[in-house]
Amino acid sequence: MLYSIRNSAVAILFFLFAVSLVAQTDWQRWDKVQPNYLKSFYPAERNFSYAKSDLPYLLSKTLINTYWIFISDLDGDNCPFHPSCSSFFLQSIEETNLIQGALMFFDRFTRDSNPVNREEHYPVYKNYRFYDPPKLYTLSKDKIHFIPPYTVVE
């Protein structure tokens, strides 16, 4: 009997010791966090595929694709606006029609040619360009969602 009591005592003591041992976390060291100081980079989104099959869209998409391949890629990502003027032209035609899209493009190009005080009129997109979507210029008041200047748009 003494032997069995001694065994159970040993078992209980071993159990208590094991529980205490598992509870200790002092040897788990915290690793140093490696910060990333690089600025996020958002390259221009180029989609060369044809989403629609109507003639005005096909003509304008072909023209823009040609511009992207032969001129824009050599010239670089220089447009101060997001979306870029060529993308703006395509999106304008998708949202409206060829004629209205062309007028929106000429207006956009005029605004692009004005280098003065842009930051007072446009919010900033996450790629550090001025945010100027075509939906503001479709003459449809429901689509106009005003964002004040100096705001960062994600």
Add this chain to the structure above:
Amino acid sequence: MLRFFLTILFCVTAVAQNNPLKSDENRKLFADYLYCQQDYLRAAEEYESLSKSRLSDTILYKIGKSYSIIGNTDKALNYFSSIQSNSLLLKNAILEEARIFYLTEDSYSLNKIVNDVDTSSTELKKILIAFYLKTDLLDKANNYLFLFNDDDIIRLKRLYERRKNPAYKSETVAGILSAIIPGSGKIYTEKYGDGITAFILTGIFSYLAYDNFKHSHQFRAYLFSGLAAGYYLGNIYGSVASAQIFNAKVDFNFLNDLSEFLSSKNYFINEIDFCK
């Protein structure tokens, strides 16, 4: 000796199950501390874990306020509406409910508590006026504006006048101005740089077209004519769009000013400092 040791171990384990650390009193103290530290989510959870007998109106109000601050409006409304009618915090609770209805644009509920004779107050009516101004229901706002006269109402009347007669720019006028003088429509809508640029670009391409026609360079003449026409028509189109964007900006600024006014007044709620 071993029996004694095991007895001690058993007694210690049994006593440890009745942990006084998590008594209602300690939970409430901890919850008060979290509330004052602005850790509202944890404070609300601690208050909710108290036994029902401990849930006084003050605690119910604090839970509602915590959920209101973190944006859980459903739970906040539940707790505010459970405050008793004879409580000193009832008025504040109703104003907090009105604030939530204003922010969630729940017109029906807001009208209901304002028109309830037992709970209606001047502050509630002011929140209702602000709501009508926000949602552009000016006739309904007008019904309440002349019921009383204090600094807040004077301010609301000014906002009402601004909403009734906004400083919009006419799209037609902008288009006509740009048709007569390219760029003038944009200057009318306060886009001075764009207006001057439009004038210069249209002028340059028009001159180039004229010059090439004069020297019989047909292809170039037609090319520049096309570009000049594009910029001219684009400038008219852009002026109309610019007027629309200007008007959207006027509305945005109005709503911003209304929101700032209400925030500065804390939605007419007399805030109670529970942390003194």
